[in-house]
Amino acid sequence: MSRRNATLKAIIDVILYENPSTQDEIAKKLGITRRYVTKLLRPLIRKGVVKRAYMVDLQRFEEFADVFGEEVTSREYAGSFFIKELLRDMAGHVCKQLEKSFQALADYDKELADEALRMDYVTNHMHEKIRSSVDTAIAMNPYSEFGRAVVFTEIAYDLERIGDHSGIIANFTVKEAYPVDPEIMDYLRRMYETAVRMVKKAMKAFLNEKLELRDDVMKLEKEMHRIQRKALNCIATQMAETSFDKKERSTYYISLSRIVKTFERIGDISVEIVDTAVEFYMNIPRTTTPERFRRL
Incomplete structure (x- = not known):
């Protein structure tokens, strides 16, 4: 441009x-x-x-x-690309927030973790701006295609939730007394890399109508759960072999398990985003069955 x-x-x-x-x-x-x-x-x-x-x-x-130079999709309508641009910026910011949170975890860098936590203020502001923009667009013409723009608010909320989960990762570094064991960190790194790929593919599916990316997201979801099981087994093994003379050591393993769950939730949210894209462009309703039960 x-x-x-x-x-x-x-x-x-x-x-x-x-x-x-x-x-x-x-x-x-x-x-x-x-x-x-x-x-x-x-x-x-x-x-x-x-x-x-x-x-x-x-x-x-x-x-x-x-x-x-905007790419107009088959279901695009006047002005929607402005809100999509806000969503694109928010997705980029949230991915950077997640990257900084993980890097702080990997390096046990408390200052970097604080920076990542401060980024959440911007994430929340972006969510509010998108919500306000959608409300304005609908108010201008409530009977037009803008009525469907409420979906943009849902995507912004999903991105805000990913930002919240990034905060859980950063908080580990701020609050825990021990850095992550290298063996466990290897699993967490693989979960992080998988999560980032899922978020980026899901957002590309929604913003650019690349619905074929849903298959990629679902394959990555299976990989996420495979790594998750190994990570939790590793944590359980280390817990069994550790003497809990210090209170900090017991909370350390609980917090690690929570981080594993956090990456899983980011993956679940990515699936929700790509399912929303399919509904938005193809008018195929999303399933009402909670994602965790669909895996059983």
């Missing part, structure tokens, strides 16, 4: 989500001149896509989607 189009997209983002009253206000928020704002908005104002002061006609904006 050219710098000009990137700036125009930023301007429209401000109009959609920050409700500016004047072009001066838009210019100040973005650190650019009012004249440049006027120049970029003039064609959209002339076409009636942007209305003073200042609103975007989302029903007409799809005419300009190609300006931003």
Whole structure:
């Protein structure tokens, strides 16, 4: 995307989500001149896509989607790619949060763990922004295709839950008195790598209508549970061989088991996301059977 189009997209983002009253206000928020704002908005104002002061006609904006290089899916509708862009950014942030949390665990780095925990504030803000954007879109035209956009709120909530699970991983490093045993860490690393792949594939399935990725996600889910069983067996073996002279040592193994469960839950959420994608694009209802019972 050219710098000009990137700036125009930023301007429209401000109009959609920050409700500016004047072009001066838009210019100040973005650190650019009012004249440049006027120049970029003039064609959209002339076409009636942007209305003073200042609103975007989302029903007409799809005419300009190609300006931003957006991939329009078979079920796309006007303006939805703005919310998808927010979801894409949130997914990237949550993956970085998960990466930092795991790296803190692997290195027993308390400062890095604190950084990962602070990232959760941004995750929560992103969730709230998406929820607010969907509410605004539906309120503008409750009888349009935007009624289906409530699904975007569900995906944002799923991503927020993954952020919460990342916090559990980071908290281990902050609170526990011992670093993770290398043998157990090997299993946790494999679970982490599997979880990240599941999240990325599930989000790609939803954002780009790549529904064929569901098979990949389900294969990774089986791998996740295979590693999980080995990890829990390893933890149980070490517990049986350990003397619990110190209270910290007993909580250490309980916390490790919780981390194993955390990676499993991230995998489960990824399955939920990809199932939501299938329902969203293909109108195939998701199963009401809880995921944990489907595995029995």
